[in-house]
Amino acid sequence: KEKVIVKGVEKKYISKKGETQALKDINFSIFENEFISIVGPSGCGKTTLLSIISGLIPPDKGEVYINGKKVKGICPHIGYMLQEDYLLQWRTVYDNIKLGLEIKGRVNKKTEERINKLLAISGLTDFKDFYPKELSGGMRQRVALARTLAPDPDILLLDEPFSSLDYQTKLMMEEELADILNKDQKTVILVTHDIAEAISLSNRVIILSKRPGKIKKIVDIEFEKG
Numbered sequence: 001k002e003k004v005i006v007k008g009v010e011k012k013y014i015s016k017k018g019e020t021q022a023l024k025d026i027n028f029s030i031f032e033n034e035f036i037s038i039v040g041p042s043g044c045g046k047t048t049l050l051s052i053i054s055g056l057i058p059p060d061k062g063e064v065y066i067n068g069k070k071v072k073g074i075c076p077h078i079g080y081m082l083q084e085d086y087l088l089q090w091r092t093v094y095d096n097i098k099l100g101l102e103i104k105g106r107v108n109k110k111t112e113e114r115i116n117k118l119l120a121i122s123g124l125t126d127f128k129d130f131y132p133k134e135l136s137g138g139m140r141q142r143v144a145l146a147r148t149l150a151p152d153p154d155i156l157l158l159d160e161p162f163s164s165l166d167y168q169t170k171l172m173m174e175e176e177l178a179d180i181l182n183k184d185q186k187t188v189i190l191v192t193h194d195i196a197e198a199i200s201l202s203n204r205v206i207i208l209s210k211r212p213g214k215i216k217k218i219v220d221i222e223f224e225k226g
């Protein structure tokens with residue numbers, strides 16, 4: 001079943017520097033439980049594409065459909081982890097993760113258990129009362145990922161979620177993510193610069209060309225997930 005359909009999407013930015021055609025004629029579909037990576041050089045439109053799929057910004061042309069419905073704003077089925085972590089500085093790690101549930105109206109008596117589980121998975125249990133400024137970049141990224149996972153969205157959009165992690169932590173987090181996904185069955189779109197990461201995690205890789213961002217190639221990865 002098609003979970004996400006991207007149809008004829010185009011996007012142009014107009015600024016003082018002039019016009020930038022960020023995306024041109026983007027077409028693809030994602031099926032339920034697929035893990036897709038989007039790779040391509042810096043500035044090719046990866047972040048723009050995720051923002052359009054999430055409903056955060058509208059395309060100039062074309063449409064996105066989630067579960068068969070046209071996206072017209074922020075979509076409740078989606079968890080979007082932005083490239084910058086946007087943690088609230090006045091809230092602890094625990095309360096930043098809780099925010100993920102609050103904004104979806106999903107706080108209930110299971111909340112504490114859920115957050116504690118996410119803290120454990122992310123190796124953050126000992127840091128749950130820390131504030132963002134007391135954490136390393138990699139730790140903040142793990143908080144942001146935990147916050148995105150908290151409300152258990154069925155579609156995850158992840159923009160360079162592991163980019164500030166050191167090599168060991170990155171491998172650990174990639175493995176944790178793969179585990180979570182094997183258990184929970186989610187549809188994932190991952191944006192990354194790292195081809196090795198794309199190949200090891202996903203079952204399809206979409207390669208965008210420099211500019212304007214167009215689909216250069218879609219590669220099926222021919223091995224069993226997990």
Ligand code: ADP
Nearest residue numbers: 013015017041042043044045046047048083160
């Ligand atoms: P990347 O996704 O490659 O890590 P960024 O998302 O930070 O990098 O930015 C990608 C490009 O978009 C950069 O060249 C940056 O200058 C440009 N960019 C991002 N935001 C704006 C903006 N508000 N106005 C103009 N250019 C921007």
Ligand code: ADP
Nearest residue numbers: 013015020022041042043044045046047048049
């Ligand atoms: P990527 O994530 O692949 O690095 P982006 O989607 O961030 O690419 O950017 C695609 C192109 O659009 C880049 O050329 C960038 O400079 C430009 N761009 C992105 N955001 C803005 C913005 N808000 N205003 C003007 N130009 C932008």
